[in-house]
Amino acid sequence: xxxxxxxxxxxxxxxxxxxxxxxxxxxxxxxxxxxxxxxxxxxxxxxxxxxxxxxxxxxxxxxxxxxxxxxxxxxxxxxxxxxxxxxxxxxxxxxxxxxxxxxxxxxxxxxxxxxxxxxxxxxxxxxxxxxxxxxxxxxxxxxxxxxxxxxxxxxxxxxxxxxxxxxxxxxxxxxxxxxxxxxxxxxxxxxxxxxxxxxxxxxxxxxxxxxxxxxxxxxxxxxxxxxxxxxxxxxxxxxxxxxxxxxxxxxxxxxxxxxxxxxxxxxxxxxxxxxxxxxxxxxxxxxxxxxxxxxxxxxxxxxxxxxxxxxxxxxxxxxxxxxxxxxxxxxxxxxxxxxxxxxxxxxxxxxxxxxxxxxxxxxxxxxxxxxxxxxxxxxxxxxxxxxxxxxxxxxxxxxxxxxxxxxxxxxxxxxxxxxxxxxxxxxxxxxxxxxxxxxxxxxxxxxxxxxxxxxxxxxxxxxxxxxxxxxxxxxxxxxxxxxxxxxxxxxxxxxxxxxxxxxxxxxxxxxxxxxxxxxxxxxxxxxxxxxxxxxxxxxxxxxxxxxxxxxxxxxxxxxxxxxxxxxxxxxxxxxxxxxxxxxxxxxxxxxxxxxxxxxxxxxxxxxxxxxxxxxxxxxxxxxxxxxxxxxxxxxx
Numbered sequence: 001x002x003x004x005x006x007x008x009x010x011x012x013x014x015x016x017x018x019x020x021x022x023x024x025x026x027x028x029x030x031x032x033x034x035x036x037x038x039x040x041x042x043x044x045x046x047x048x049x050x051x052x053x054x055x056x057x058x059x060x061x062x063x064x065x066x067x068x069x070x071x072x073x074x075x076x077x078x079x080x081x082x083x084x085x086x087x088x089x090x091x092x093x094x095x096x097x098x099x100x101x102x103x104x105x106x107x108x109x110x111x112x113x114x115x116x117x118x119x120x121x122x123x124x125x126x127x128x129x130x131x132x133x134x135x136x137x138x139x140x141x142x143x144x145x146x147x148x149x150x151x152x153x154x155x156x157x158x159x160x161x162x163x164x165x166x167x168x169x170x171x172x173x174x175x176x177x178x179x180x181x182x183x184x185x186x187x188x189x190x191x192x193x194x195x196x197x198x199x200x201x202x203x204x205x206x207x208x209x210x211x212x213x214x215x216x217x218x219x220x221x222x223x224x225x226x227x228x229x230x231x232x233x234x235x236x237x238x239x240x241x242x243x244x245x246x247x248x249x250x251x252x253x254x255x256x257x258x259x260x261x262x263x264x265x266x267x268x269x270x271x272x273x274x275x276x277x278x279x280x281x282x283x284x285x286x287x288x289x290x291x292x293x294x295x296x297x298x299x300x301x302x303x304x305x306x307x308x309x310x311x312x313x314x315x316x317x318x319x320x321x322x323x324x325x326x327x328x329x330x331x332x333x334x335x336x337x338x339x340x341x342x343x344x345x346x347x348x349x350x351x352x353x354x355x356x357x358x359x360x361x362x363x364x365x366x367x368x369x370x371x372x373x374x375x376x377x378x379x380x381x382x383x384x385x386x387x388x389x390x391x392x393x394x395x396x397x398x399x400x401x402x403x404x405x406x407x408x409x410x411x412x413x414x415x416x417x418x419x420x421x422x423x424x425x426x427x428x429x430x431x432x433x434x435x436x437x438x439x440x441x442x443x444x445x446x447x448x449x450x451x452x453x454x455x456x457x458x459x460x461x462x463x464x465x466x467x468x469x470x471x472x473x474x475x476x477x478x479x480x481x482x483x484x485x486x487x488x489x490x491x492x493x494x495x496x497x498x499x500x501x502x503x504x505x506x507x508x509x510x511x512x513x514x515x516x517x518x519x520x521x522x523x524x525x526x527x528x529x530x531x532x533x534x535x536x537x538x539x540x541x542x543x544x545x546x547x548x549x550x551x552x553x554x555x556x557x558x559x560x561x562x563x564x565x566x567x568x569x570x571x572x573x574x575x576x577x578x579x580x581x582x583x584x585x586x587x588x589x590x591x592x593x594x595x596x597x598x599x600x601x602x603x604x605x606x607x608x609x610x611x612x613x614x615x616x617x618x619x620x621x622x623x624x625x626x627x628x629x630x631x632x633x634x635x636x
Contacts, residue, residue: 001147003031009160013151014038016159020066020152020499028054028062031618033203035120041369044068044253044357044504050088057096060123065092066152067115067137068506070249078293091560095119104128104198108219111505112249112511116193118150133220134363134510135182135195135487138333138495142190145586148201153333153496154185156355158623163187169459171586171616176463178337178612179489186334186619195487196220220512222482223519225475235525236538238517240273243539247273247510250359258283258355260347260505261309263299265540266361266370266535267547270508272543275307284309285351287343289316289558302548305595314350318344321558322567329615330622333496337448338611341493341556348501355505362490363509366481367518368533369474373445373596378382378473381428381438396433418593439466442477446485446614454615455595457586474523482515561607564602572610575617585620587613594633 001009014025021040029036039053045068054064069075072091075098080086084097091113097117098107114136119128129150131139141150142162149157157163163186170184183191195201199216220396230238247270251257259271261284275282286300286309297313304311321342326340329335351358365371382391428445435441443463444450453460468476491507498505501511507515528534540549564572575581575597582589592613599606 001034003029006031006034006036010036010038012159013149013234014040014154016155016577017151017153019502020372021311022502024052026053026054027135030120030122033125033205037118037120039064042356042502042504043270044255045091046089047254048088049093051090053092055088055092055096057093058100060121061096061100062119062120062122063092063096065095065115065117065119067113067117067132068250068504069095069111069113069115070246070252070253070511071110071112073252099128099174104130104200105217105219107386109199112513114506116152127201127203128198129193129201130198131193131195133196133512134491134507134515135483136217136491136495136507136510138492139193140185140190141193141199142185142187144189154187154190155333157187157190165189166584166586166620168586169461171456172452172458172461174335174616175449175612176447177458177485177490178448178459178608179229179485180334181484181488194218195483211264222479223516225472225479225519227475227522228520229613230521230525232525232538235521235535236542239535240539240542242511242514242517243269243508244273246508246514247359248277250506250508251277253357255356256283256354257357257359258285258312258351259309259359260284260351260361261286261300261303261311263301263303264294264361265537266364266509267300268303268361268544268549269536269540270359270361271303271309272307272540273310273508276543281308281310283312283354284314285314285347285355287316287347287635288313289343290318293440297552299548301545305505306544306548312351312354315345316346318351319567321346322563325568326571329608329618331500332619334492334613335612335616335619336487336489336493337615338493339560339607339611341497342559344493345497345500348498348503348505352501352503358498358503358505360494360505361509362487362494362505362507363482364533364536366478366486367509367515368521368536369478369523370536372532373442373531374474374477375527375532377432377438377442377445377477378470380432381441384432385438392433392435396430417494418497419583438470438473439468439476442466442480449609455588455591457588474526475519479519497597559600560611564607564610568614569600572614575621576610578617578621581617581621581624584618586622587617 007027010027023043024041025041026578037054042055043051054062056062069091072094076094079097079101082101086093102473108130114132116131116137129139129276138152140154142157142158144162151157159449163636165188167184167186167188170180170186173184174180180186182194185192197216197218259274259282261271263268271284284304286297288297289295301311324346325342328345431444432441435444443466449455451460466476466480494505525535576592582592595606597612599610
């Protein structure tokens with residue numbers, strides 16, 4: 001490949017993710033060596049041309065980088081004292097100097113932040129690919145024709161023809177989880193670089209980069225969870241100090257900043273500390289979602305009034321969300337069954353004129369025991385685990401044959417209302433019954449489809465085991481979620497939704513020092529008397545009265561069952577009844593149609609499962625040659 005071809009190819013890849021960096025673009029190549037780096041810039045720190053990428057340092061390094069190193073000013077001071085000089089005020093230059101001074105692994109270990117980068121070392125003739133500790137920033141790579149390609153989204157690699165063959169294993173895992181876990185991608189031959197890792201690839205001039213020489217290393221891991229006694233007040237002080245330090249670091253930027261505020265514990269704690277550190281009112285943003293039982297805007301407004309933030313209520317009519325779904329689903333980097341992606345993307349778009357950097361309260365649940373499944377699994381297992389597995393499996397079969405309509409009616413008679421779904425609850429109960437042990441019970445609760453092989457023409461992969469006792473259950477499952485569910489579902493959703501709007505989301509709770517502290521907490525500081533996130537609540541209560549914050553947990557939910565049975569029915573039904581698409585998707589047509597019909601004709605607890613199929617079909621339809629575009633008419 002000559003210089004012109006190399007430049008053209010990287011330019012195409014870069015333009016495919018122009019939404020991630022609308023402020024500037026850059027290209028660097030060394031054609032004889034066979035390496036080129038492209039970059040799209042979202043200017044956050046040092047907005048001058050000195051911050052352009054790809055950036056050079058010491059006539060040795062060139063980097064293309066996405067993210068932020070929050071402690072770069074501290075590292076810069078250390079490096080200046082060691083004789084380094086800098087031409088810009090960016091963290092980008094500091095990364096390269098740190099690698100030169102301390103080596104790649106040590107340099108990564110000193111960084112506090114979120115990042116994914118490609119760094120070329122012309123002296124050692126080696127390329128380094130690296131990713132942050134918790135997986136906030138994505139990095140894909142694949143090989144074609146002896147060349148290594150990499151980028152922040154699958155779109156980069158798809159734009160030059162990679163991604164022709166679906167990965168059966170990734171499809172099976174997607175159907176099981178509702179997302180594609182690392183290191184897989186939906187395309188065979190394309191992988192995600194795992195979080196907290198780096199890879200070194202050497203060059204063999206004048207050929208392309210030698211992928212057979214690549215080695216991968218891990219520079220950090222989620223701590224095992226060595227608990228230590230800690231008095232309540234000391235724990236509260238420690239957490240607030242850590243959160244304050246994290247937010248102070250993450251306030252470093254040269255553009256307007258704001259905070260996503262739901263009115264829940266996590267976002268309130270972040271917003272409160274941010275406002276405390278700010279000299280003027282902070283911009284806060286929340287969705288006003290006109291669907292009964294799903295709107296949290298009143299709670300967010302109450303928190304905002306107490307904190308004194310400059311509050312922005314972004315009203316989303318359900319029709320606005322619905323109209324966006326076909327387009328947004330088609331432009332997804334990878335399919336996701338997380339329906340909150342769509343309102344989040346619209347909220348990010350509406351927030352963009354007011355703020356370019358947004359802090360969020362993500363990760364509070366995984367770190368401090370916030371999910372109800374953490375609280376409920378142990379009590380349920382205590383009641384069920386004593387039974388022989390054979391008897392439990394028999395009872396599980398019974399739960400699957402009881403008509404859902406009968407269960408829903410019984411639930412109404414018992415006074416169950418609101419978002420409580422008796423059918424879904426019973427389905428999860430049946431999964432618990434069918435589990436082999438406590439760790440297996442948790443994995444089954446997390447499943448989307450019970451068996452991917454039942455819905456797709458793929459082999460059933462094995463789940464990673466969670467080996468735990470009741471004593472260490474909470475530590476084991478929160479660690480599992482920190483390295484799987486959080487980066488592959490929640491963080492991936494947030495990165496895609498915010499970067500599509502040209503916004504950089506930062507997650508103060510994912511400062512690795514907070515993560516390491518949380519992993520030492522005894523269970524009583526996480527869940528106490530049935531109350532989740534006990535410790536984080538105490539920090540929030542210091543800033544906002546309990547009566548404002550204490551309410552049932554909602555989460556960021558959307559009414560997908562009502563959508564699939566109402567305004568999205570025609571669009572989703574067309575996708576799932578397309579013979580050509582279903583054949584390419586490797587889905588079992590009879591199974592797909594049977595489950596679609598069950599959802600339409602009863603109150604069966606299938607909304608999330610069917611939604612995962614619709615999102616997968618919409619994603620694949622956009623990548624099918626000759627596929628008809630899909631449009632959605634929503635009644636006003």
